[in-house]
Amino acid sequence: MEQLGLERRGRRLAAGPSWHAVSTSGRSAARKTSGISPIIWWFLAIPLALEAWWVFYPALESFYLSLTSWSGAGSPRYVGLRNYQLLLQDPIFWTALRNTGLWTLTFGGFSFVFGLLVARLLNRPRRGVTFFRIAFFLPMVLSLTVTGVFWQVIYQPGSPMYSLLALTGSARGAGSGILANPQLALWGVLVAALWREIGYIMVFYLAGFNGLDPALEEAAQVDGAGAWRRFWSIVMPQLREVHSIVFAILVIDSLRTFDIVWAMTQGGPFNSSQLLSTYMYQEAFTALKLGYSSAIAVIIFVLAIGFIITYLVRTYRTGVEDGARAH
Amino acid sequence: MSTTKLTRRGFLSGTVILGSSALLAACSVDNSGGSARAKSSLQIQSYQSDANPKAAMTALAKGYKGSDVVVNSIPNAAFLSQVSSYLSNSNPPDVLTWFSGTVAAGFAKQGLLGDLSPLWTGSGACARYSPAMRQLSTAADGKQILVPMNYYGWGIFYLKSKFAEWGVEPPTTWSEFMALCKKLKGKGVIPLIEGTGSATPWVAAGWFDYLDLRINGAEFHLDLLHGKHSFDSPEVYDVLQHYASLVPYMDPAGASFSWQQAVTPLLQGKAAMSLIGSSFISGVTPASQIDDLDFFVVPTIDESVPFAEEAPTDGFIMSARGGRRKEVQKFLNYAAGPEAQLKYILDAKSAWLPAGPGVDTSKLSRLAKKQLKILTEAKQLTQFFNRDSSGALLDTADAALNHLISDPSDIRGIMKSWQQAAQQVWNS
Numbered sequence: 132m133e134q135l136g137l138e139r140r141g142r143r144l145a146a147g148p149s150w151h152a153v154s155t156s157g158r159s160a161a162r163k164t165s166g167i168s169p170i171i172w173w174f175l176a177i178p179l180a181l182e183a184w185w186v187f188y189p190a191l192e193s194f195y196l197s198l199t200s201w202s203g204a205g206s207p208r209y210v211g212l213r214n215y216q217l218l219l220q221d222p223i224f225w226t227a228l229r230n231t232g233l234w235t236l237t238f239g240g241f242s243f244v245f246g247l248l249v250a251r252l253l254n255r256p257r258r259g260v261t262f263f264r265i266a267f268f269l270p271m272v273l274s275l276t277v278t279g280v281f282w283q284v285i286y287q288p289g290s291p292m293y294s295l296l297a298l299t300g301s302a303r304g305a306g307s308g309i310l311a312n313p314q315l316a317l318w319g320v321l322v323a324a325l326w327r328e329i330g331y332i333m334v335f336y337l338a339g340f341n342g343l344d345p346a347l348e349e350a351a352q353v354d355g356a357g358a359w360r361r362f363w364s365i366v367m368p369q370l371r372e373v374h375s376i377v378f379a380i381l382v383i384d385s386l387r388t389f390d391i392v393w394a395m396t397q398g399g400p401f402n403s404s405q406l407l408s409t410y411m412y413q414e415a416f417t418a419l420k421l422g423y424s425s426a427i428a429v430i431i432f433v434l435a436i437g438f439i440i441t442y443l444v445r446t447y448r449t450g451v452e453d454g455a456r457a458h
Numbered sequence: 459m460s461t462t463k464l465t466r467r468g469f470l471s472g473t474v475i476l477g478s479s480a481l482l483a484a485c486s487v488d489n490s491g492g493s494a495r496a497k498s499s500l501q502i503q504s505y506q507s508d509a510n511p512k513a514a515m516t517a518l519a520k521g522y523k524g525s526d527v528v529v530n531s532i533p534n535a536a537f538l539s540q541v542s543s544y545l546s547n548s549n550p551p552d553v554l555t556w557f558s559g560t561v562a563a564g565f566a567k568q569g570l571l572g573d574l575s576p577l578w579t580g581s582g583a584c585a586r587y588s589p590a591m592r593q594l595s596t597a598a599d600g601k602q603i604l605v606p607m608n609y610y611g612w613g614i615f616y617l618k619s620k621f622a623e624w625g626v627e628p629p630t631t632w633s634e635f636m637a638l639c640k641k642l643k644g645k646g647v648i649p650l651i652e653g654t655g656s657a658t659p660w661v662a663a664g665w666f667d668y669l670d671l672r673i674n675g676a677e678f679h680l681d682l683l684h685g686k687h688s689f690d691s692p693e694v695y696d697v698l699q700h701y702a703s704l705v706p707y708m709d710p711a712g713a714s715f716s717w718q719q720a721v722t723p724l725l726q727g728k729a730a731m732s733l734i735g736s737s738f739i740s741g742v743t744p745a746s747q748i749d750d751l752d753f754f755v756v757p758t759i760d761e762s763v764p765f766a767e768e769a770p771t772d773g774f775i776m777s778a779r780g781g782r783r784k785e786v787q788k789f790l791n792y793a794a795g796p797e798a799q800l801k802y803i804l805d806a807k808s809a810w811l812p813a814g815p816g817v818d819t820s821k822l823s824r825l826a827k828k829q830l831k832i833l834t835e836a837k838q839l840t841q842f843f844n845r846d847s848s849g850a851l852l853d854t855a856d857a858a859l860n861h862l863i864s865d866p867s868d869i870r871g872i873m874k875s876w877q878q879a880a881q882q883v884w885n886s
Contacts, residue, residue: 200886202542202564203542203543203546204542204543204545204546204565204568204570205546205568205569205570217882217885217886220882221882222875222878222879223879286714287711287714287715287719288710288711288714289711307710307711307712307713307714307864308711308713308714310655310656310714311655311656311710311713311714311864312864313861313864395656396656397656397657397659398656399656400656400713400860400861400864401856401857401858401860401861401864402857413853415539416539416540417538417539417849417850417853418848418849418850418853418883419539419542419848419849419850420850420886423886
């Protein structure tokens, strides 16, 4: 009994999901009939119903469709696991899978590193720091598609950027433009995506830095810790919650990336910048193979759910440990 | 311990119950059934989104005195991917713009297209169309499902004034064409530009189609596109070798341009020639330069192969599920008539050719008249790569041909992977 009480309070102390917040203690909850007024249930139920019909139902239908062959017209034809067999033999699928992994690592990794770096640099109130903060965040105002189109023009032969690159001498790559070079296309898209995302991550860390206790850093400085040591051992551990949020956002955003790749390369010069999401879209709406693309969608789902479950498990476990330690 | 508060277990089990009920609903995924709804006007779903063709379509709709006709213009790429959902809808548009070819035949096989045979008999507007047009509009079961409005050809376009400036003439044989390219390159001019960038990669298939028609003939080309030959065959190797010989003369920047962007260097005199559909380039050429624009057919490679040309044909289809068949047929009867067809083509200010006979061809543009002469003399007409096969196969061609353009050294490897990708399309 006491153990469970501890657990409940521990979960409450953690930054976990808030459905435990309504419980105060065993006795007072027994006195109220349901602790939650009906209005709250309605506010939750209506969006849930809409979400279930417009988002969950089609998503679940995708699982069924992945077992069929369907061109969009007429009825789907059941084919069992054939789509998955074909996927395993499909070289474009493997390229897309590899690219998605690469993309998640580089887009996620660089966004994190540069976002943190920029936030650190712009943290102190110096002259002009507001201007730079705005300048870094402003690209977020543009939609991904607009960003893609805009950067596509920058990369085209004939633009100043292209002339600059030609000066540095990458002859074959510069000749047809970065986005037309199979080795460089994905990295070109990465630069455009990072240009936009860094401001977003910067904002998270600026907020995180605001919540830090300056006394700790000052104490470390007095003790003679250097700048890097202070950053790594004092500042970073305090930002643990921000890290986990940023990690979740970056992983989900990486797996969801579609607009910017599609706007810039449509999967790239002969499938070299194909991601799972763009390949899925192409198979669904250009090749009209909805069963096959549903199989790809299921694979994306499995990858995403793997990350998310890991994240949720870590949060719960850390939350319970924190709560237990607080006692 | 109270159980009235929501525990994590309770939440998860609630979600599972909701989810499984949704899963049961997933068992019924069927697009059958549809009833006509009362509407006051006929709806045309059109993929003509460029300025002049769009205006021509609107004028065509306005010119119909029978009933109110409303035109919905959708950008081409979105239309192509959504067309099967338009046709499968229980509330479909009455008329859609579409083209002849394998995809239309596929829709007809699935029963999505309305029967337009009444227009092809008796006093119907299409009754006196040529046998070639009739064959292009007929489905496998012998019923007509398309009303062709216009077709166009492809050609290697150039500016007459620039050719005069460089002192060169349009070639008639392949060796003359290669010599021309070499001479132009020596003068510092880019001989050939093709906008094969990721926005319009299908432009690369134009050269493939024509080289295949010139080297192997139309029969082989159509059989290849229908899966009867392998892309890893000696005939295709021949085609790709000729293609590879063109690559040194192609502008490398073309791989970053859409076809619309690739026309600019041609019009500025920086590039000499481009193989493109006549309706595309004439649509974007400014009025000041349209008289300077001319074209020649892809030169003969093998004298023994019968002369064939590409002539993609556009027209109207009717959805099977819309309710107002008689009214639609009356409208299409008007649209396919000689006066309406001519007005439609002239309004579009492009090099389209009328699909029907009896249209006054004297009013057509100079380029259109030249094209008409060539296409009527052709022994066989094919459509374009994707119209003769499918979007999925065109994707494989885009990948293979753009790979060839960027690196023409490994033709055999490209053929092998192309056949692999095509096999996937045939297997599905």
